[in-house]
Amino acid sequence: xxxxxxxxxxxxxxxxxxxxxxxxxxxxxxxxxxxxxxxxxxxxxxxxxxxxxxxxxx
Amino acid sequence: xxxxxxxxxxxxxxxxxxxxxxxxxxxxxxxxxxxxxxxxxxxxxxxxxxxxxxxxxxxxxxxxxxxxxxxxxxxxxxxxxxxxxxxxxxxxxxxxxxxxxxxxxxxxxxxxxxxxxxxxxxxxxxxxxxxxxxxxxxxxxxxxxxxxxxxxxxxxxxxxxxxxxxxxxxxxxxxxxxxxxxxxxxxxxxxxxxxxxxxxxxxxxxxxxxxxxxxxxxxxxxxxxxxxxxxxxxxxxxxxxxxxxxxxxxxxxxxxxxxxxxxxxxxxxxxxxxxxxxxxxxxxxxxxxxxxxxxxxxxxxxxxxxxxxxxxxxxxxxxxxxxxxx
Numbered sequence: 001x002x003x004x005x006x007x008x009x010x011x012x013x014x015x016x017x018x019x020x021x022x023x024x025x026x027x028x029x030x031x032x033x034x035x036x037x038x039x040x041x042x043x044x045x046x047x048x049x050x051x052x053x054x055x056x057x058x
Numbered sequence: 059x060x061x062x063x064x065x066x067x068x069x070x071x072x073x074x075x076x077x078x079x080x081x082x083x084x085x086x087x088x089x090x091x092x093x094x095x096x097x098x099x100x101x102x103x104x105x106x107x108x109x110x111x112x113x114x115x116x117x118x119x120x121x122x123x124x125x126x127x128x129x130x131x132x133x134x135x136x137x138x139x140x141x142x143x144x145x146x147x148x149x150x151x152x153x154x155x156x157x158x159x160x161x162x163x164x165x166x167x168x169x170x171x172x173x174x175x176x177x178x179x180x181x182x183x184x185x186x187x188x189x190x191x192x193x194x195x196x197x198x199x200x201x202x203x204x205x206x207x208x209x210x211x212x213x214x215x216x217x218x219x220x221x222x223x224x225x226x227x228x229x230x231x232x233x234x235x236x237x238x239x240x241x242x243x244x245x246x247x248x249x250x251x252x253x254x255x256x257x258x259x260x261x262x263x264x265x266x267x268x269x270x271x272x273x274x275x276x277x278x279x280x281x282x283x284x285x286x287x288x289x290x291x292x293x294x295x296x297x298x299x300x301x302x303x304x305x306x307x308x309x310x311x312x313x314x315x316x317x318x319x320x321x322x323x324x325x326x327x328x329x330x331x332x333x334x335x336x337x338x339x340x341x342x343x344x345x346x347x348x349x350x351x352x353x354x355x356x357x358x359x360x361x362x363x364x365x366x367x368x369x370x371x372x373x374x375x376x377x378x379x380x381x382x383x384x
Contacts, residue, residue: 031060032067036074039066043094049130050094051063051123054071054079056086056163 059120062127063091071163075145082188082241083166084282086110089119089238091126097136099126101238102203106190107278113237117201125235137239138231152176167284182361185285186275189244191237193277194268196220203236206257214274215255218266224257229268249275280357290362290383293323298349299336307336307371312346314338329381332372339369356383 033039036052043050068074071083078096081088081103087110088103102122104113129136148154148161153172157165167187174180191197195213199205206224209216220226226234230253232243247253252267279285299307299315309315316337318326338344340352347355360366360383367380 028065032065034067034069036066036068039064040094040096043064046064048062048064049099049126050066050090050092051060051126052066052068052079052090052092054068054074054081054085054088054163056069056071 059123059127063123071161071166072149073147076148076166077143077146080242081238082245083163084284085163091123091129093130093136097134099129099134099136100233100235101242102236104188104236104238104241105281107281113200115200118199118203118236121202122236122239125233129233134233137233162283164283168287171284183249183275185279185288185361186277187245188241189247189275189277191215191240191244193244193274194270198226198237198240200237203239204234214268214271218255218268219264220255220257220266221259224259224264227256227258227263229253229255244275278358280354288361289357290360290364292353292356292383293325294337294349294353295319295321295323296337296349303336307338307374309336309338309371310344310346314340314345314347314352316349316352325384326381330379331368331370334372336371337368338371338376341367342369344369 033042039050039052042048078098079090081090081101085103085105088101090101091099093099100122102114102119106112128134148166148169151169151173153169153176154161156172157169161169171180171184174184192210194215195210195217196215197207199207204226206215206220206222206226209220209222226240228234229240229243230247232239232246234240234243243253247270250270250272252269254265255268256263256265258264280289294316296316296318299309299317301311303317304311304313304315307315314337318331318333318335318337320333322331322333337352340355345352345355356366362384364383365380366383367378370377370379
């Protein structure tokens with residue numbers, strides 16, 4: 001893995017890269033959601049902007 | 059700064075509205091900053107043929123994130139968006155039925171292209187997507203993605219007046235805080251014409267137009283997974299001619315001169331090439347080029363199916379050999 005992606009993975013992304021987790025919505029893991037609609041509702045309630053990351057899993 | 063956001067990580071491109079999340083699907087990592095009502099404040103990510111990390115850094119990401127937080131606080135209208143359209147999902151595209159299992163992001167491009175090809179609407183110019191700022195003669199800093207790192211004096215940006223250290227504010231109507239913002243703004247620019255640019259230098263705000271010359275979108279595309287099926291490969295087995303043989307054949311020191319060695323690939327034998335043939339020209343030109351650069355040139359400038367003509371020397375005689383790239 002390239003240094004930038006590695007740093008992102010360690011610093012920001014949840015430890016699991018298991019797609020099964022990605023497809024199990026609702027609960028945020030270490031502050032990261034995996035359901036866009038749930039996150040959008042939360043952003044409306046909190047007044048925060050959204051940060052949406054697309055990460056292609058090999 | 060991450061806590062200023064509601065963060066979402068998506069690893070599937072299915073059921074993602076491609077009208078909203080319009081990005082360079084050849085990337086393995088891409089990021090959007092947007093409001094809950096889907097005004098896009100900015101993007102992060104992007105790359106070039108040199109590598110996946112050449113344009114990204116954590117400092118640069120934080121810089122773009124902070125800019126997005128500020129835009130959200132001041133209720134910035136965000137980046138221009140087309141009128142609200144129905145969502146577009148990749149799995150609903152006609153050619154998606156030919157793809158089994160998980161659809162990878164780059165396959166969005168392939169599926170779109172397949173649909174356009176079927177409809178007879180695909181245009182070859184579409185292979186040059188997401189042009190680099192360098193194509194217009196400027197580059198941006200990695201850690202502060204809207205600060206001009208360098209300007210080519212005789213390039214489009216240089217002629218407009220952009221200088222090293224300037225802060226690019228808007229490009230083609232898009233706010234710029236990252237390389238990804240700039241690349242998207244350029245992706246949306248026309249094939250030819252002009253685009254607006256505004257920048258600041260100290261306290262002064264400046265505006266101008268960047269002219270888009272013929273072929274300005276042309277970029278090294280060989281890293282793009284969506285294009286692998288389109289890029290040709292010339293199966294040459296050989297080596298650059300040495301100085302002595304060049305002198306004998308009257309070929310300049312730096313000119314293209316590749317002697318074919320055994321075994322000659324069946325694809326090349328089929329067009330008439332043989333062992334010891336010396337390739338000295340392409341399409342009636344004799345470029346200054348090594349074998350390595352020649353192979354890269356073919357891959358960067360042609361598509362599979364294109365026709366080329368090789369000039370060769372065999373037994374002291376020059377010959378022209380037409381062939382179709384595969």
